[in-house]
Amino acid sequence: MKIETECSRLTASTFDDFNEAAVRVLQMMAKFLDLNTLFIARNDGQTNQIIKVLNKDEELVSEGDTLPFAESYCKLSVDHGQGILIIPDVNNNEMTCEMNVTKHLGGGSFIAIPIYYQDGQNYGTICGLDTKNKEFTNEHIQLFETMSALLSYVLELDYTNQQLQNTGAPVVPITKGVAILPVIGDIDESRAESIIQTALFKSQDLSLDYLVIDLSGIMYINETVIASLLKITSIIKLIGVRPILTGFRPDLSMKAVQINADLQDIMIKANLEQALNEIGFVLKSEQPRS
Structure with a gap:
């Protein structure tokens, strides 16, 4: 089944909230990506937290894991901008080779793209991680871009619903x-x-x-x-x-x-x-x- 066909089945109306959307998105992406780990992280400018994760064989990260944002691969993605960041070999990349995350991982590849709020503020990232060096096709890049856009939309719907439920505030x-x-x-x-x-x-x-x-x-x-x-x-x-x-x-x-x-x-x-x-x-x- 092609990526476009599978993506077309995922719409904002499919999900009850952002967390459910995050799980479904990772499950769908795992069908097309030969990566050990896919995860969605959220940052507040200081801390990077793993919100949802899917590990296939080795558990590289776990849901709830936190790391100082400045020491995370996710910060590199956010700093990179709206486009996708691909690092085929973290040991031979000047941005990652000296990071503690790389030393702990031992090597491999990383791919990520930010998730944004409607006003352009960053929510977090969708990331792929593996201990082996990987190559990524244009279809894989398009998949990350599509899922980032979808989650951004679901995020806004989720917050809008929260606002409607909490219009006032009780004293x-x-x-x-x-x-x-x-x-x-x-x-x-x-x-x-x-x-x-x-x-x-x-x-x-x-x-x-x-x-x-x-x-x-x-x-x-x-x-x-x-x-x-x-x-x-x-x-x-x-x-x-x-x-x-x-x-x-x-x-x-x-x-x-x-x-x-x-x-x-x-x-x-x-x-x-x-x-x-x-x-x-x-x-x-x-x-x-x-």
Whole structure:
């Protein structure tokens, strides 16, 4: 069966979410590629994580494996740009010959292409890896390019569905004068306005002194997200509520630095427990009865 025929059977409507699409894509690619390992990785600019993997004989990588992004082959693919990166012999390539990954692998070949969000930001990569040197045809290159485009499309559909399911954000009371606002999914201007209205009304209804805004559930970070967070914190401060940000991930921090976001007057804590400790509350576990 030709690659074009098999690819035509894979459409975005075939999958329930990105994870399912990733598995199906790797399974289909494995039919046409004589490679030991195919995998999809995601990076946040600092860490490269294996999201889905298919090993045929030898387990070269495992699902959930992480590596500093700067030390990964995937970074070479992202730096290479939108086109496909092919390294037939990692031991005799100036980019890879001295890398720790190469020393661990012992030699072989690598092929990869990035996966992008709709706005051009990088999500991660589709990669092929083998301990033997391999040659790749134009059909193989076309297969990688097609699967990258398909996963980019599924990725956008997945995030759109998440946004529809999480249009607002609930304000959850914790104790008198304190509540938490968990922000889940993506933030655009429309959703930011909805969150601001919810935060304002609930802050007044609950007579809040502190509103903990938890960011650990945000799926994608860009300038709009940072600007929206600053807007939310500024507005609730005007009504006398002190905002506390928790779950501030490394990728969010890096983006805030890149756009010179002013976070000096905003309390930022690693998690909810630290935030509550800061304002005078202590979480205690119930001791078992003897």
